[in-house]
Amino acid sequence: MGDGQQAQGDAGALQGRERVTLETGAFWGLAAVLLASSLAVVLARNLFHSVLYLAVALVATGGVFLLLDAAFLFGVQLLLYAGGVVTIVVFAIMLTERLGGEGIGQTSRYLVNGAVVSVAVFVGVLMFVGQAPLPAARRPLGADVTRALGELLLTRYVLAFELLAVLLVAALLGGLYLARTDE
Numbered sequence: 001m002g003d004g005q006q007a008q009g010d011a012g013a014l015q016g017r018e019r020v021t022l023e024t025g026a027f028w029g030l031a032a033v034l035l036a037s038s039l040a041v042v043l044a045r046n047l048f049h050s051v052l053y054l055a056v057a058l059v060a061t062g063g064v065f066l067l068l069d070a071a072f073l074f075g076v077q078l079l080l081y082a083g084g085v086v087t088i089v090v091f092a093i094m095l096t097e098r099l100g101g102e103g104i105g106q107t108s109r110y111l112v113n114g115a116v117v118s119v120a121v122f123v124g125v126l127m128f129v130g131q132a133p134l135p136a137a138r139r140p141l142g143a144d145v146t147r148a149l150g151e152l153l154l155t156r157y158v159l160a161f162e163l164l165a166v167l168l169v170a171a172l173l174g175g176l177y178l179a180r181t182d183e
Contacts, residue, residue, distance in 0.1 A: 027067055034060040042114075051089050058082040072146040088175070095179050 037060060040053040062077035142148055153161050 023067060027064070030060050030063045030067070034064070043111075048090070048093055051086060051093065054089075055082050055086040058086065070145065072149060092175060092179070 034057055037053045037056040041050050041057060044050040044053060058077060058081045062074045062082060065071075065073040065077055
C-alpha cells in the first residue's frame with residue numbers, strides 16, 4: 001500500500017501493464033528531440049540553422065549514450081562532435097559566406113524521393129529488429145569500460161581508428177584549401 005506494496009484487492013491490477021520508468025521516459029524524450037532536430041537539419045532552408053539543428057541532434061545522441069551508461073562516449077560526443085565539428089562547420093559557413101559575398105541557402109530538390117527511401121529503410125529496419133529476440137534485462141557492465149574501450153581502439157580496431165585520423169586530416173586540409181585567398 002504505502003511502501004510499494006499492493007493492497008490485497010489490487011493483486012493483479014498491474015499485471016499485463018508495465019510501468020514507465022524515468023529512464024524510458026528520458027529515452028523517448030531524447031528520441032523525439034533527435035528525430036525532430038534531424039528532420040530540421042534536412043528541411044531547414046538556411047544552412048546556418050541546419051548546423052544549429054545538427055548540434056542539437058548530436059547533443060541528443062550524447063544523451064542516449066549517457067542513458068546506456070557510456071559516460072566516456074557521452075563526453076566524446078559532446079566534446080568532439082557537438083563542440084568541435086559544429087564549431088568548424090559554423091566557421092566554414094561564415095568564412096565562405098564572407099568570401100562569396102552572399103548568403104548560402106540550401107534547397108531540398110528531391111524531398112519526395114528522400115522521404116520514400118527513408119520510409120523504406122525505416123520499414124526494413126523495423127522488420128529486421130522485429131525478428132530479433134530482445135534480451136529481458138541489460139547485462140551488467142564491466143568495472144572499467146573506458147579502459148576496455150581504449151584497449152579495443154588501440155588493438156582490434158586500430159586500422160579504423162587510424163583511417164578516421166587520416167580522414168580528419170584530409171578534411172582539415174580541404175578546408176584550408178577552400179579558405180585560402182587567391183594572391
